Amino acid sequence: MHWPAHYPSECPPSDAKFAEGSFFRLTQRQAPKDKDFYSQYAIEKKRVELNKAPQMRGAMDTCLARGLSVFRSVEECVKARKKVASLRRKKGVVRVDASPNQDGLVKNTPGRSSEYHYTWWVPENVDLVSKCVCHKEELEKQEESYA
Template sequence: MPRSWPEHFPAGCPPEESELATGRIYRFVSGEAPTHDDFVSLQLENPTNSYGRMACQACGLSVFRDWAVCLYSQKVVPALKKKKIAFGDLTPDHGAVMPTPSKMTERHHTWWLPDTVDAPEDLFIIAEDNG
């Protein structure tokens, strides 16, 4: 596991049970191409919020492992309806991933990026079939 995590990550984050980031993941993005703004964690967007027991998860990014789950989520989560789905193929150098089920979908994952990944948007492209 990468040992160089951003300073704003709380102790023990990412969790010990997370796995090295490998394989394809999907992320919702706002425009026609992924931008750096699409890969900013809740913690960095709102640094004064403590997030309580969700602090570690707030330092990561919401991702999915399954295309069909993305399409389903896009239909049932109003905030995702106008988003595009991008995908990237990760290697262990890209951090850690762990299932983090949510109210809306049990197949949600969180991806924690090490501080060595400067431009995660460069790892992703917009999927051609975007629902």
């Protein structure tokens, strides 16, 4: 696998596993676009380039900032949205089915949003949008059950 040039050495970490099976990601829209799969590092870098931020924040230098935040179920996405204010703006949730040995590496990285949070490091030239299945109805149903 070829990793993006901006990944620091030792990224992804040596204890990350091949991504396989289904992962769920909160997205800005119901029909996801490439930018729904930008890492926090990529988002922050773009803000600096557009002069919307004076500099990169310190945490953006980490390996975790280069990966994508994903969960193993829609239910975990809903729980995370309720706990983290910035996730409440996300309007969609998609399932991405990872192909073993092809779509990158993942590691369980629990945090304040969920103990089931994973970080997914995606190699260059992997098109996650084409692998997406929208779960709008399931997201709405899960949110109703937690209301």
